[in-house]
Amino acid sequence: MRASGLATFTLGGVHPPGRKESASGLAIEPMPPVSRYLVSLVQHCGAPAAPLVKKGDAVTEGQRIGSVDKGLGAHVHSPVSGKVAGLARTLHPVLGPVPAVAIERDPEAGPAIWTPRDWEHLPPAEILAAIREAGVVGMGGAGFPTHVKLSPPPELTVDTLILNGAECESYLAADHRLMLERAPGVVQGARVLLAVLGVPRCRIGVENNKKDAVEALRQAVSDAGEGARISVEPLVVKYPQGSEKQLIEALTGRRVPAGGLPAHVGCVVQNVGTAFAAYEAVALGRPCFERVLTVAGQGVARPANLLCKVGVCLSDIAEHLGGITEEAVKCVLGGPMMGFAVPGLEATVGKTTSGVLFLDAWESPDADFGPCIRCGRCLEACPMGLAPNEMSIYAERRKYEGTQRFGLWECFECGSCAFVCPAKRPLVQFIRASKARLRCGCKL
Ligand code: SF4
Ligand code: SF4
Structure with a gap:
């Protein structure tokens, strides 16, 4: 459906208050190193990764510390150089306590150095293997292993790669800032994914409340000489535009059948953050152990968009940003509509943590509910x-x-x-x- 020249999906949808003003204008800043990282072995859909290290082992930044060799899952890598303090547990917002690796950072260790790779001449299978090796998963929140999603059933014909830059959840601005500040990397990520899939077309959907990101991506597409293959398409602002089926319909007019996959209508959908992670994995040889996330809400002293390593504890983030206010009543990982409240600040950042919201009572009212009045x-x-x-x-x-x-x-x-x-x-x-x-x- 097109209104005012912009596309969107046709059925349902709502307009929650955006509340993006507090973070959308803030440049990405690095989260300073902390002394201890608690790296979850469940940062993806599927089975937990099997630990490859034990207490006392020395690890280097980017070293694989957890492995999924069979079935659905993704490898896990150390975010820092240091020593394994032990195998422990961290709090998963849905699953509760899950296995993790505790790592004490070596403050003397320098930053890791990555070796750029001339990926453009690699066969698709080798590019896919690099994405798998790097442990890339869906960074929009789903955590589906990317190498699996890039391997649609062979009997289905895919002709379109869709990059999801809708970021339709309130408060969140991490994808916005990534598209704005790292647009060339996102576009290179699109090229990497196109090479794996062997499809002719990529469409990047961005809600029209991020006009500067649309412009930055279009410039990056032009600079890469990819105007014929990659388009950047502004969309009507409507929730849940960032959901796969709704985004596919908004951009292509195709409707995924009930119980079907995007590939049933010729599409593969990846988040813009996932594309960026795939670019880093393939072109730079850098595993996936860091991401941009938005910290916002009335319950935190200072909002921010942080470049944050996995395994950082929410209490460390709160402390870095000046602490949480007395009014804070709830902490949510992700957005307010689809995110999950966590019971305590000992939970840690994972590959899928797009936001950490500290909400006050006004932002998160705890209302009693009544019977259905059949209003429809x-x-x-x-x-x-x-x-x-x-x-x-x-x-x-x-x-x-x-x-x-x-x-x-x-x-x-x-x-x-x-x-x-x-x-x-x-x-x-x-x-x-x-x-x-x-x-x-x-x-x-
Ligand atoms: S939560 Fe489920 S039932 Fe409710 S609007 Fe979304 S898809 Fe429909
Ligand atoms: S009152 Fe009943 S019909 Fe109306 S929105 Fe709530 S659940 Fe739906």
């Missing part, structure tokens, strides 16, 4: 055409099986329904609970 607003808001009201009623009565009739497994938990519900029903929590109960075989 959630039906209008749902971008998948589902019936979250019905799902919530079944889940409330613990009739989890019944939720499946209303599209439970098509729901990607965007939160648009809950955002518009006048009864403040926790629709996403009902949906998540139903999925969890059904997955573990509990039908009552």
